[in-house]
Amino acid sequence: MNRVIVHVDMDAFFASVEQHDAPDLRGKPVIVGADPAKGHGRGVVCAASYEARQFGIHSAMPISKAYRICPGAVFIRPRFYRYAEVSGGVMDILRGFSPIVEQISIDEAFLDCTGTENLFGPPQKIAEKIKQAIYSSTGLTASVGIASNKSVAKIASDLHKPNGCTICPAGHEKEFLAVLPIRRLWGVGKKTVQILEAMGIRTIGDMASIHPDVIERRLGKSGIHLWILANGIDDRPVGEEYERKSYSEETTFSEDIGDDAVIDRVLFEIADRLSRKIRRDECRAKTITLKIRLQGFETHTRSRTLTAPVNDVYSIRAAASEQYRTFDRQGKKVRLIGIAVSNLAGSEADTGSQLDLFAHGTNTTNTNGAPGAKNKDMEKLLDELKNRYGDKITRAAFLPGTHRDPS
Amino acid sequence: MSIVVDKDILQHAILIADAIVSSKNVNTILSNCLFHIYRDSIEIVSTDNEIGIRTRLDAVSDGEIFFTANGKRFAGILKELPKGEVVIDISENYQIDIKTKAKDIKANYTLVGTSKDEYPEIPFFYDDNVIEINQSVLRDMFRKVLHAAATDTIKPVFNGVYLVSDTPGMLTVVATDSRRLAIISRMMENDIQISDGVIIPLKTVSEVVRLLEPTGNCRFSLFENQCFFKIGETEIVSRIIDGQFPNYRQVIPKEQGITAVVETKKINDSLRRAMVFTREPVNKVLMHVGKNSLVLETKTPELGESTEEIPLESNAEGIFSIGVNAQFLMDTLKEIDTFSMNIGFTGQMSPITISPENDDRFISVIMPIQIKSA
Numbered sequence: 119m120n121r122v123i124v125h126v127d128m129d130a131f132f133a134s135v136e137q138h139d140a141p142d143l144r145g146k147p148v149i150v151g152a153d154p155a156k157g158h159g160r161g162v163v164c165a166a167s168y169e170a171r172q173f174g175i176h177s178a179m180p181i182s183k184a185y186r187i188c189p190g191a192v193f194i195r196p197r198f199y200r201y202a203e204v205s206g207g208v209m210d211i212l213r214g215f216s217p218i219v220e221q222i223s224i225d226e227a228f229l230d231c232t233g234t235e236n237l238f239g240p241p242q243k244i245a246e247k248i249k250q251a252i253y254s255s256t257g258l259t260a261s262v263g264i265a266s267n268k269s270v271a272k273i274a275s276d277l278h279k280p281n282g283c284t285i286c287p288a289g290h291e292k293e294f295l296a297v298l299p300i301r302r303l304w305g306v307g308k309k310t311v312q313i314l315e316a317m318g319i320r321t322i323g324d325m326a327s328i329h330p331d332v333i334e335r336r337l338g339k340s341g342i343h344l345w346i347l348a349n350g351i352d353d354r355p356v357g358e359e360y361e362r363k364s365y366s367e368e369t370t371f372s373e374d375i376g377d378d379a380v381i382d383r384v385l386f387e388i389a390d391r392l393s394r395k396i397r398r399d400e401c402r403a404k405t406i407t408l409k410i411r412l413q414g415f416e417t418h419t420r421s422r423t424l425t426a427p428v429n430d431v432y433s434i435r436a437a438a439s440e441q442y443r444t445f446d447r448q449g450k451k452v453r454l455i456g457i458a459v460s461n462l463a464g465s466e467a468d469t470g471s472q473l474d475l476f477a478h479g480t481n482t483t484n485t486n487g488a489p490g491a492k493n494k495d496m497e498k499l500l501d502e503l504k505n506r507y508g509d510k511i512t513r514a515a516f517l518p519g520t521h522r523d524p525s
Numbered sequence: 526m527s528i529v530v531d532k533d534i535l536q537h538a539i540l541i542a543d544a545i546v547s548s549k550n551v552n553t554i555l556s557n558c559l560f561h562i563y564r565d566s567i568e569i570v571s572t573d574n575e576i577g578i579r580t581r582l583d584a585v586s587d588g589e590i591f592f593t594a595n596g597k598r599f600a601g602i603l604k605e606l607p608k609g610e611v612v613i614d615i616s617e618n619y620q621i622d623i624k625t626k627a628k629d630i631k632a633n634y635t636l637v638g639t640s641k642d643e644y645p646e647i648p649f650f651y652d653d654n655v656i657e658i659n660q661s662v663l664r665d666m667f668r669k670v671l672h673a674a675a676t677d678t679i680k681p682v683f684n685g686v687y688l689v690s691d692t693p694g695m696l697t698v699v700a701t702d703s704r705r706l707a708i709i710s711r712m713m714e715n716d717i718q719i720s721d722g723v724i725i726p727l728k729t730v731s732e733v734v735r736l737l738e739p740t741g742n743c744r745f746s747l748f749e750n751q752c753f754f755k756i757g758e759t760e761i762v763s764r765i766i767d768g769q770f771p772n773y774r775q776v777i778p779k780e781q782g783i784t785a786v787v788e789t790k791k792i793n794d795s796l797r798r799a800m801v802f803t804r805e806p807v808n809k810v811l812m813h814v815g816k817n818s819l820v821l822e823t824k825t826p827e828l829g830e831s832t833e834e835i836p837l838e839s840n841a842e843g844i845f846s847i848g849v850n851a852q853f854l855m856d857t858l859k860e861i862d863t864f865s866m867n868i869g870f871t872g873q874m875s876p877i878t879i880s881p882e883n884d885d886r887f888i889s890v891i892m893p894i895q896i897k898s899a
Contacts, residue, residue, distance in 0.1 A: 424677045426806060436678075436680075471895040472807065473704075475705070
């Protein structure tokens with residue numbers, strides 16, 4: 119039986135929430151993101167209203183550039199708690215249409231509506247009802263894509279934004295995709311587009327018609343996955359729980375930094391925030407990636423995979439610092455630094471708890487800072503303190519650069 | 526200036542030095558080896574900033590010169606040339622011309638070299654308080670513990686092998702990643718003085734193991750924060766890891782409540798089959814130890830399960846059950862070359878010890894995986 123998979127994507131979500139909450143912003147270009155500081159701001163655009171997008175502003179663009187293009191826009195700092203609140207409301211509405219809802223980000227979700235036709239009608243009707251329910255409850259519009267699988271549904275929802283509805287009839291997935299540019303394919307980023315275009319592949323149809331071995335030679339195993347998607351095939355089920363694949367934290371400096379001691383201190387702070395996040399979710403990570411953006415916006419990442427998953431600040435920091443030390447920034451200053459962790463394993467409870475030889479010893483500090491039982495207890499205590507009294511109550515005392523101005 | 530040398534001997538020496546050169550440092554001087562030709566010999570030096578290698582070989586030369594060249598390329602062209610001698614000319618601007626004496630190849634190969642100016646100084650072998658160690662004994666000791674060291678450098682003291690002599694005449698090497706530990710001690714023919722142990726980086730130990738030969742002695746010394754090995758015509762210098770090695774004596778159980786003897790190959794084969802039904806990274810297998818049998822059991826949600834019984838002799842009364850990472854066990858078993866082995870247990874939360882039969886100076890310790898008590 120063909121599945122009925124619905125992808126719901128809120129239109130310009132952060133900006134729309136702001137425009138909804140403050141009616142005088144409606145119809146104006148609204149940019150949610152870092153402080154533009156009169157064109158000297160250093161963060162990026164989180165979201166742009168459709169009015170702002172007409173100027174060519176898009177998310178992830180440097181905020182200073184957005185300011186240059188459109189100095190008259192309304193710049194707003196993000197209010198994530200508010201977006202999370204609205205998002206929660208939208209997800210509740212979606213759960214009224216199907217028990218199988220997979221939230222993939224704050225403003226996007228998949229629904230498996232297979233077998234609900236008798237209740238809500240054919241796909242066209244389902245889409246209308248979902249959009250109507252979201253609008254009447256939140257005042258926001260969403261775009262909906264419906265297809266027999268997740269990949270096609272996601273591509274469809276993006277075709278007629280905002281307030282759009284696009285349905286790919288079952289059995290016509292391949293031709294539906296064929297004319298679309300390759301960048302529309304889920305999982306194809308800028309780099310992959312470059313590689314594929316160099317191979318003469320411009321549309322999803324071009325990709326589908328080529329032999330998969332050719333793709334695999336250029337893109338590896340993930341190429342095969344993309345080729346299958348290009349052929350309109352995607353068997354992945356709609357998961358009820360959105361499963362996190364990675365966590366990340368980053369800091370943009372208020373001015374470019376060349377002092378390694380300052381960067382090392384910031385890496386510690388980032389590792390601290392990140393490790394608390396993953397401990398809170400009872401999670402551990404095996405792969406640690408350093409993200410570094412240099413002056414002029416060139417961005418690099420360096421990853422390393424450990425032998426065992428970790429969630430303590432010491433290990434995350436050590437891995438990130440080591441990547442930083444071996445990274446050659448060729449004299450350029452650093453604009454942004456961040457750490458991401460991926461390759462996640464569940465907590466010790468669900469992977470079975472490997473016991474530690476030295477955990478009960480008195481020599482926890484002797485193992486060069488390796489976290490023994492004492493450090494783990496200490497981390498737990500610090501987590502509780504920070505949850506209760508805020509982040510700034512403690513800081514590591516041994517770090518160089520702690521009392522220096524970042525310059 | 527010009528040298529004449531057997532191409533296989535030169536190729537071999539270049540490869541010894543080049544082994545530590547990372548192909549990642551493409552544009553730096555460290556992607557090259559340093560060559561020093563003098564008094565009818567060639568000295569080749571390499572370093573990755575943590576380890577330095579210096580090796581030498583005989584060659585007929587007509588002068589002295591220093592230059593650097595890419596070792597991989599140099600060895601690469603030598604490998605492709607026919608056996609026999611090659612004539613190498615080095616020009617003043619470090620062009621390295623390589624010609625074979627073989628009559629049937631009329632060719633000229635020129636490798637671009639550089640001056641030695643930026644190449645770091647590599648310390649020479651430190652000749653005081655030298656310890657002589659039998660090469661095959663040392664190689665065997667290192668090989669048997671290497672698997673227990675941590676392969677990542679997150680906790681530096683675990684990313685190495687601890688070398689100590691705390692009993693007169695006896696050398697002990699230990700490696701651990703905090704979940705398992707391997708320790709081996711052997712009596713030495715010569716006097717040794719390493720009462721304060723040193724932690725040698727894993728990469729250095731791997732290089733040393735690669736160079737050690739089945740016969741003869743090698744030389745070992747320590748100076749400040751560096752250690753030195755001299756093996757044949759090759760010297761290795763390495764930093765030693767700063768930090769206190771954990772108190773390993775404390776975690777090796779003195780007495781085990783349950784001791785068992787099992788055939789090494791039988792438990793190894795059985796574990797290999799059981800591992801099909803376990804998942805990374807825990808690879809959990811349950812061992813149920815009875816008086817005359819060992820049952821290996823796996824149960825992995827959404828994957829499958831297995832049980833297998835093999836014979837064993839133990840003093841267990843009833844059945845003792847414990848969980849363990851099957852990969853850790855397999856890593857240990859690979860280093861046991863006796864027909865049967867001893868396994869000891871004290872409790873579900875206490876270390877498991879494994880030794881070859883009749884050799885209690887090679888001990889592997891593995892921490893179990895906590896299991897919910899039934």
